[in-house]
Amino acid sequence: MTASRDRPVTSGGRHSAQSTRRPRWRLWTAALVVAGLGAGGVAFYDDLPTVPLSTTAGSAEASPLGAEAPLAARLTAYPPEAPPAAGSTPGPSASRTAGGSTPAPSPTTPVPTSPAPTTPTPSTLPPAVVDAPPPVPAKSGEGRRVVFSVSAQRVWLVRADERVARTYPVSGSKHDNLDPGTYEVFSRSRHATSYDFGSTMEYFVRFTRGENAPIGFHTIPVDDDGELLQTRSELGKPLSSGCVRQWRKDAIALWEFAPVGTTVVVVA
Numbered sequence: 498m499t500a501s502r503d504r505p506v507t508s509g510g511r512h513s514a515q516s517t518r519r520p521r522w523r524l525w526t527a528a529l530v531v532a533g534l535g536a537g538g539v540a541f542y543d544d545l546p547t548v549p550l551s552t553t554a555g556s557a558e559a560s561p562l563g564a565e566a567p568l569a570a571r572l573t574a575y576p577p578e579a580p581p582a583a584g585s586t587p588g589p590s591a592s593r594t595a596g597g598s599t600p601a602p603s604p605t606t607p608v609p610t611s612p613a614p615t616t617p618t619p620s621t622l623p624p625a626v627v628d629a630p631p632p633v634p635a636k637s638g639e640g641r642r643v644v645f646s647v648s649a650q651r652v653w654l655v656r657a658d659e660r661v662a663r664t665y666p667v668s669g670s671k672h673d674n675l676d677p678g679t680y681e682v683f684s685r686s687r688h689a690t691s692y693d694f695g696s697t698m699e700y701f702v703r704f705t706r707g708e709n710a711p712i713g714f715h716t717i718p719v720d721d722d723g724e725l726l727q728t729r730s731e732l733g734k735p736l737s738s739g740c741v742r743q744w745r746k747d748a749i750a751l752w753e754f755a756p757v758g759t760t761v762v763v764v765a
Contacts (some may be wrong), residue, residue: 509679522592564707630631632662634764642760643704643714643751645741647675650733652741654754664752666733668717675712680704680761682713685752689715691738695718698740700748704761707739714741714755716748 571590633653638645644653650669654662669675682704689701692710696718703713718726727736729744735759736742 522693573587576608607748633659633661636756637764638760642762643682643700643755644762644764645669647677647735648765651749652743652751654751662754663747665744665747667714667747668727668732668734668736670712670737670739670741671735672739674707675763676707677763677765680763682755682759682761684711684713685708685757691718696726699745700743700752704757705716710739712740714743714751717742718746 519745545553559613565765578668596726631649633644634646634649634654637653637655639659640655641657644655645651645667647669650667651664653664653665656662682702684703686703688697689700690697698718700712701715705712717729727742731742732742
């Protein structure tokens, strides 16, 4: 016969479930494990380092943990950064302000530079020195006239009001065949030939007669090959055989200035 304590206890209903009893030693073991974990947690909490907590001004209540705080509360209290030592280079964090913005760079002293050389403009350049033309020789007459100076080898075209219309160097005769005095234009030729037929000239204005041919003003003669008998740079020297040689533009100017009847004054 089975003992009653070993039999399962059933209800009187037809579909009721079978009920069993748990061993009590399991319940006691679970209670002891839970109690042990709680004691260990209290011991671990008490071992954490603490920092003192200050009380609020005017309040007499202290911290519930008894004037100490756990390490977790102390981790948020950062000490202030020490200023950098003299001569050291600040790190990246030192270049920013508390608000996160980069401060403006400190002003630097400008380095003096020498001024660049300037090129004078045409308006600042000094005026060119131009030699004033020689004045009309003294005792060369009055009124509208042509003046020829043998010693200066120069011609002046003088207007009636004594103003000089033009002056320029010429080449007179290398022979002494023209005396100083007052003459008058009596003949003009647009083209002419020398007395020896060796050269031709233009704008011939005659004012006197020589031993072999008339004497007058004309361009520098050219030979049969079309070459000038002298250069322009040689004007101012007596090189002709009797007449007064002129550069072409000057010869045209005298041609237009001195029609027949114009006074010609020759000075020494």
